Amino acid sequence: MSIESISKIVTELKAFNHQIPSVSPEIELSVCIPARNEAQTIWKTLTALANQLSGDKAVSTQLYEVLVLCNHCDDHTVELCKLFQELNPAFPFYYYITTNPVINNVGAARRVLMDLASERLKDTGFIIMTDADTIADKNWLESFLKLQSEPIDLVCGQITPDMKGLNAEAKKNLFENRHYLDLVSRLESEIYPQQSDPWPRHSHNSGPNMAIRNSVYKNIGGIPPIACLEDIALYQKVISSGYAIKHAMEPKVTTSCRSSSRVQGGFGSQIQNWSASKTENVEGYDKLRERFTAFDEIEQYYSQTSEELRNSIGHRLKIQKQMLLSLIENHDSSNSLVIYLEKFLKDHAPWNAAHPDISITEAIEELENHFSVFSQTSKIYSSARSELSSLKRFE
Structure with a gap:
C-alpha cells in the first residue's frame, strides 16, 4: 500500500467532510479511533470521551478533539456516530466515512486517521490512538495533558482487559501473561534502565492506549499501514529513531477481550489460543x-x-x-x-x-525468586490464580 494513495485518500476525506471545523490553535490532543462495524461498542467509547474530567470539572473542549474513521461499515456505526454528535453538540467529535478499497486493514485506517489529525494539530501536541471497543478512564485526557510538559515523545498507557465472556482457562492464561510481562518489565528496568521510562512502569505498548507527539509522528514518516501489529511497528520506529518513550501508569483504559479475532495474529487470536489452553513457552x-x-x-x-x-x-x-x-x-x-x-x-x-524457552509458570517462579519480594502485582496475581482455580473446579 503506497503512501501516495493514502495521501490522496486524506485529501478526499478533507474535501468531502464539511462538518469538520477548521483547526483551533488551542488543541493539544487529537484522539483517533478507527471503526469498522462497531455499533455494539462505540456509543460507550464516545460517552467516556465526552465525560472527561480535570479534577472535578470537565476537560475544556478547546483542548482536544475526537476523530472517528467509519471504515467500510455496513452496520449502524455511522448512524450512531451521527446521533451521538447531534445529542452532544458541545463535544468536539467529528467522523469521517470511507468505503475506499485501499483502506483494507486497521493499519491503513489508523494511518489515514492519524495523518488527518497530524495536519490539524500543533507540533507539540499528542496524536492519541485508541479503539472503538475501548473505554477511557475519566481522567484519561487530563493524564495526557500533564505528560505533555515532560520530555516524552511516545506515551504508552495502561490497558485493562474486560474479561466478561472469557472462560476460566482464558482468564488464567491472561493473568499469567500480564504478570509475566510486568515482571519482565521490572527486570528490564533493573538491568537496562532508560531515563525517560523508570520503574514503576507497565508492559503495555499497543493501539488502545498510545500517544505520539506530532513532530515525532511527522519525523518518522507516520504509522506503518500494515495489516497487523501496526501499533507495535510504530513503537519500534520511535525507539529505533532515538526518541524518548514512557510506559506511564496513567492514563488508563479498559478494552474488550473479544475472541472473534478480526486480525490474524492480533489480541483476539491470542484470546482464542488461551481459551483453548494453547500457550507458548517464554524467556526464563x-x-x-x-x-x-x-x-x-x-x-x-x-x-x-x-x-x-x-x-x-x-x-x-x-x-x-x-x-x-x-x-x-x-x-x-x-x-x-x-x-x-x-x-x-x-x-x-x-x-x-x-537458552531454551520455558513454560510461563516456570519463568514467573524464576523471576519472583529473583526479586525475592512478594510485590503487589504478585499478590494480585496469586489471589486471582487461586480464585480462578476454584471457579474452574465448579465449571
Whole structure:
C-alpha cells in the first residue's frame, strides 16, 4: 500500500467532510479511533470521551478533539456516530466515512486517521490512538495533558482487559501473561534502565492506549499501514529513531477481550489460543538477564567503543565477531540495533540453543525468586490464580 494513495485518500476525506471545523490553535490532543462495524461498542467509547474530567470539572473542549474513521461499515456505526454528535453538540467529535478499497486493514485506517489529525494539530501536541471497543478512564485526557510538559515523545498507557465472556482457562492464561510481562518489565528496568521510562512502569505498548507527539509522528514518516501489529511497528520506529518513550501508569483504559479475532495474529487470536489452553513457552530469567545485559552493553559501546564490550556482547548473544561488527556498522544508534536484535534473536539458533524457552509458570517462579519480594502485582496475581482455580473446579 503506497503512501501516495493514502495521501490522496486524506485529501478526499478533507474535501468531502464539511462538518469538520477548521483547526483551533488551542488543541493539544487529537484522539483517533478507527471503526469498522462497531455499533455494539462505540456509543460507550464516545460517552467516556465526552465525560472527561480535570479534577472535578470537565476537560475544556478547546483542548482536544475526537476523530472517528467509519471504515467500510455496513452496520449502524455511522448512524450512531451521527446521533451521538447531534445529542452532544458541545463535544468536539467529528467522523469521517470511507468505503475506499485501499483502506483494507486497521493499519491503513489508523494511518489515514492519524495523518488527518497530524495536519490539524500543533507540533507539540499528542496524536492519541485508541479503539472503538475501548473505554477511557475519566481522567484519561487530563493524564495526557500533564505528560505533555515532560520530555516524552511516545506515551504508552495502561490497558485493562474486560474479561466478561472469557472462560476460566482464558482468564488464567491472561493473568499469567500480564504478570509475566510486568515482571519482565521490572527486570528490564533493573538491568537496562532508560531515563525517560523508570520503574514503576507497565508492559503495555499497543493501539488502545498510545500517544505520539506530532513532530515525532511527522519525523518518522507516520504509522506503518500494515495489516497487523501496526501499533507495535510504530513503537519500534520511535525507539529505533532515538526518541524518548514512557510506559506511564496513567492514563488508563479498559478494552474488550473479544475472541472473534478480526486480525490474524492480533489480541483476539491470542484470546482464542488461551481459551483453548494453547500457550507458548517464554524467556526464563537467565535468558532475559543475558539479553538485557547485552543491550545495556550495546548502549555503553555506542557511547565509547571497546573491544572488551564488543566481545562480551557477542559472547552473551552467541553472535560471531564478524556478524556483530556488520550489525554495528549497519545501525547508527544503539536503539536501532537493539530493536533489530529483539526480532533477530527469536530465530537465532545458537542463542536459543544456549537458552531454551520455558513454560510461563516456570519463568514467573524464576523471576519472583529473583526479586525475592512478594510485590503487589504478585499478590494480585496469586489471589486471582487461586480464585480462578476454584471457579474452574465448579465449571
